Amino acid sequence: MEIPSASATTNAGHVTRQLIDTYLITHPHLDHISGFIINTAGLPGARLKRLAGLPSTISAFKQHIFNNVIWPNLSDENNGAGLVTYMRLVEGGSPALGEGAGKGYLEISDGIGVKLFSVSHGHCMEKHPHRGSSASSRYGSFDASAVTASPRGVPGSTAASGPPSLFRNSVASQDKESICVYDSSAYFIRDSATGREVLMFGDVEPDSISLSPRNQGIWQEAAPRIANGNLAAIFIECSYDNSQTDDCLFGHLTPRYVIDEMKSLAAAVEMARQAPSKLESTKKRKREAEKAHNGADNAGTAQGDDRAVSPKSTRPAKKGPSSTSGAEHGGIDTPHIATPTAEMSLDFEVNITPVIQAPQFANALRGLKVVIIHVKEKLVDGDAPRDTILAQLQEAEEEAQLGCEFVISSAGQSFLL
Incomplete structure (x- = not known):
């Protein structure tokens, strides 16, 4: 440039x-x-x-x-x-656009495609069902400019159109739908030439306290991209440090909730990585079962026995002189101990060193860069919020060992991904 x-x-x-x-x-x-x-x-x-x-x-x-x-x-x-x-934009991408890994992405600039998903940015404190998503029944995105409504978003006498989650037939049902959820978005941005992507969030709240949790769907979309190495970075907000109480988050994240969301992502990535091996294992077991079944059928035919024998079944050994031990024991050979038990030494050293278990999903996000945006400045003396947030994230990552790298963004910063 x-x-x-x-x-x-x-x-x-x-x-x-x-x-x-x-x-x-x-x-x-x-x-x-x-x-x-x-x-x-x-x-x-x-x-x-x-x-x-x-x-x-x-x-x-x-x-x-x-x-x-x-x-x-x-x-x-x-x-x-x-x-x-x-x-x-069509939420979730348009299935008519693109092909292969780029299916559903809308090209917004030369070689750059995007796919959009909605997320929750908290609920509105005023009682009105007209904006964003319904907490109990999410209808989806729409163009509200075509909706006729009276002030404060309550349908007037002439209001006759709009999503069913917005307009009710009675005052009772309208009162029931008294809390709305404010929609924000997350964008997958893809370089068409290389297939490399970044995921960029707007404001977002944690699923664990949301009235309309949708982050898990984003993580399930992101997981296979991380597993195959195409998703290089996630840009996600962390507005406050951990001292901010839940009732004052207003649809934002803190380090403790960022880590919780990253753990959910790590679980999804592990499942994505295991999916191909599970499929191959299933195919292998099927091939072995068919091979054993065919072998049993051939053996039965050679012996003049036309009874079907399951590959998992075994024929018990017959009683009689042919038995290896010569003893009558129901026709089934059992292993025996060559050394008399009196001569066996039972002395052994017990290792009581405690075993330290690795954290669940350790290093599942290795190589992923998590860039923190939207830090709210306090404009007071003391540690800068960005420094406190980064320290809290790094401390939590040291315990969780997810493998991702946390970076606090700053004005004019650039990233080579």
Whole structure:
């Protein structure tokens, strides 16, 4: 990549105007979208910018940002200025796109494909069922701009359309659906030429305390990619250190929960690594069983015995002089001890050294880089939150021994993956 100027700010303007054309938005909170919004108006380029995300994320931009109230309508919809075009992504990828390992990935730039999954970013404290996912019945993403509703998201007398999780036929059912879950996203970003990928989360909460746990589905998607060495890094938030209580997490992670999620990922990776060997073992047992069965059939035919004999069955030895011991013992030969028991020495040394068991899933994530993003600064004296978080993660990793490397991101940092 060539840069035109010796000035960092001029180069930043060049990158924004000319090189970046697509923005992957995980969710429409201001701390994740404000730079995009302001720069789109202040640094217009030669072509319009593409804003990609869940349909519900696009809907939030249309209703609450590019609405000529909070900000001018810079989009190419609803008679806007035409600086931004929306890309509503299909959750889980489109099965009609790509093939092989790249199946379902949407190419958003030359040689770069993405696949999007939704995750939970906590529940809304206000009682309204209109935003994000339902805690008890998740309908999925949709474009809420087509929904007619009265203020505060409660359906008005004319509201007649929308997902069934949003509109109920009675006030009682509406009260029952009083808690909504705020959707965020995670993106698998794939280099088409090499097959290498990274997984990038927006804000996300742990499955263990979520009203709509979805992280496990992400880990199951990531596991085979880690097992075959294609997934190089995970970018995941850790907003607070472990001193933050659960009731004040607001849909975010702490080191203890990052480790819990990595343990879930490690378990999924181990299963992915064992899957091919289990399949081969099953095929091998089947071949051996068929071979033994065919051998038994051939032996029975040669002896004039047409009775079917299972490969797992054995024919007991006949009683009589042919027995090796010459004793009548039910026709079954039993092993015997050559040395008289009186001459056997039973003296032996007992090793009572305690055995230290390796942690479960030890080194399951070896080679994986986990980059911590979205650390919230406290702006007070004392240790920086990033230093505390990294220390707590490394201490937990030393105990869990998952094998991954934790890195705290910083402004201007780059990674060679």
